[in-house]
Amino acid sequence: MANEAQVFGLPEVIINFRTKSTTAIARSARGIVVMILKNETTNTSKFYRINDSTDIPDTGITDKNVTLIKKCLKGIPLRILLYTLPKDDVEIPTPAEGEEPETLLNQADILRQLHDVKWNYICNPTGNTTDQHDLADWVKQERTLKRKTFKAVVANYDADHEGVINFTTGNLREANPAYHDALLAADGKVENVPNTIPEYLTYTAAEYTARIAGVLAGLALDRSATYYELEEVVDCDKYDDIDSHINNGELCLIDEFDGNGVKIARACNSLHTFTTDKGQDFRFIKIIEAVDMITDDIRDTFKNDYVGKVINDYNHKMLFIAAIGVYFRGLKGNVLDASDTVKNYVDIDEEAQKDYIKLHNSDDDPSEMTVQEIREYNTGTHVYLQGRVTPVNAMEDLQINLVM
Numbered sequence: 112m113a114n115e116a117q118v119f120g121l122p123e124v125i126i127n128f129r130t131k132s133t134t135a136i137a138r139s140a141r142g143i144v145v146m147i148l149k150n151e152t153t154n155t156s157k158f159y160r161i162n163d164s165t166d167i168p169d170t171g172i173t174d175k176n177v178t179l180i181k182k183c184l185k186g187i188p189l190r191i192l193l194y195t196l197p198k199d200d201v202e203i204p205t206p207a208e209g210e211e212p213e214t215l216l217n218q219a220d221i222l223r224q225l226h227d228v229k230w231n232y233i234c235n236p237t238g239n240t241t242d243q244h245d246l247a248d249w250v251k252q253e254r255t256l257k258r259k260t261f262k263a264v265v266a267n268y269d270a271d272h273e274g275v276i277n278f279t280t281g282n283l284r285e286a287n288p289a290y291h292d293a294l295l296a297a298d299g300k301v302e303n304v305p306n307t308i309p310e311y312l313t314y315t316a317a318e319y320t321a322r323i324a325g326v327l328a329g330l331a332l333d334r335s336a337t338y339y340e341l342e343e344v345v346d347c348d349k350y351d352d353i354d355s356h357i358n359n360g361e362l363c364l365i366d367e368f369d370g371n372g373v374k375i376a377r378a379c380n381s382l383h384t385f386t387t388d389k390g391q392d393f394r395f396i397k398i399i400e401a402v403d404m405i406t407d408d409i410r411d412t413f414k415n416d417y418v419g420k421v422i423n424d425y426n427h428k429m430l431f432i433a434a435i436g437v438y439f440r441g442l443k444g445n446v447l448d449a450s451d452t453v454k455n456y457v458d459i460d461e462e463a464q465k466d467y468i469k470l471h472n473s474d475d476d477p478s479e480m481t482v483q484e485i486r487e488y489n490t491g492t493h494v495y496l497q498g499r500v501t502p503v504n505a506m507e508d509l510q511i512n513l514v515m
Contacts, residue, residue: 128434131408132441135332139404139446141189142231142328146321147221148176149237150195154203156216159193179236179321185343186325192230194221199239218242222249226257231403232328234264234320243268243317247275247381260403262380264324266317270381271360273393277381278323279356280364283347283373284311311345323362326375327396332404333445335397335505336378344373359383360394377507392502401446401502409435413494425487428494432457439500448501457498459486464495 131138150173151157161167167180172195183191196216206212218235225233233250235242247270250263254274264276290310297303322341330336347364350356353376356363360381366373378396385391392398413431421427435457443449464485465477477485 128438132438140331143190144188144324144328145192145230145233147194147235149198150176151197154197157195161191182322183325186329188325188328232262232324234324236318236321250274260407264320271384273380273382273399275381276362278316278320279361281316281348283314283319284345285343287312336375337507339375341373398502448503453501455500457496460495460497461485464488
């Protein structure tokens, strides 16, 4: 059995995994947001790569949409991949005789382009209720069937899934910069400010998915988004029983009037139905973010350094397993539980090996083979591994009993 000291043939893999583990926190704070905005006055779609506010075009994007983009950037994601769509009121020209009628471009046309693009969170702040539902369902399908690590921030849709964040707080009010400027011009006299300039700007839950997606993409794995302060929000909808909403998988905002402003009440996703495969830990955004990062790191390293380059025999499988072990050890603390009683590991999946033998070679009977023979069995191009990781969460709940 190979161990780290024996990893001589593929030293670059160990180095790559060590680099990934030592940079995990920094990389986790630099996620990519896909944003879909209804913006065009004709039946067209455009794409923009926005790293910071200087990349926002001077023309071609509506003022309201520029505001939504800046809200996302406020969370400091790595970048925004912006896809625009026609506004709802764009009219389709009548086709000439014999021509196929043109259809209005929609969210589905954008989603078809995103299967093989690398990104972390997606939102559609200008989308209607149907768009929010369809976006959530698409992400659920991509995670379940394609094993993608995509996540969606949608408004008011009970997706009951760890890959979908259901943001439900509406009527978010912010101070209007134009009102402030007008007030200064009026020497501070409110009665002289034009009635056409509101004191506050109000946003819907759908519009504010841009801000939430930016926060989640820009937040490092060494902290949770719980109690993340949205300092620009003056007030928002309040809940009679916010605990019941959170328990139902809603990401809500709360103002406890403690002088710290409006905050994210609990950084949870929409999952609220738990099974043996998906326990209550799966409801925390931080936990899912850690699992997704680990999945991407292992999958990317396998694709870049192993696929087509390494012989699929037992020794090389064990070298790969040893490399993953080095990676896991580097994640202990902020990402994985560092307790001595917890083991984070991968190993050859012996049950999957047995199934392969039964399906591919009728002459061999796994029941008559030793464990080592099963582990070393030639599985063609397939590498069957299984393992366990225990992500570590952030402090969020306190119970203290004091006795006098």
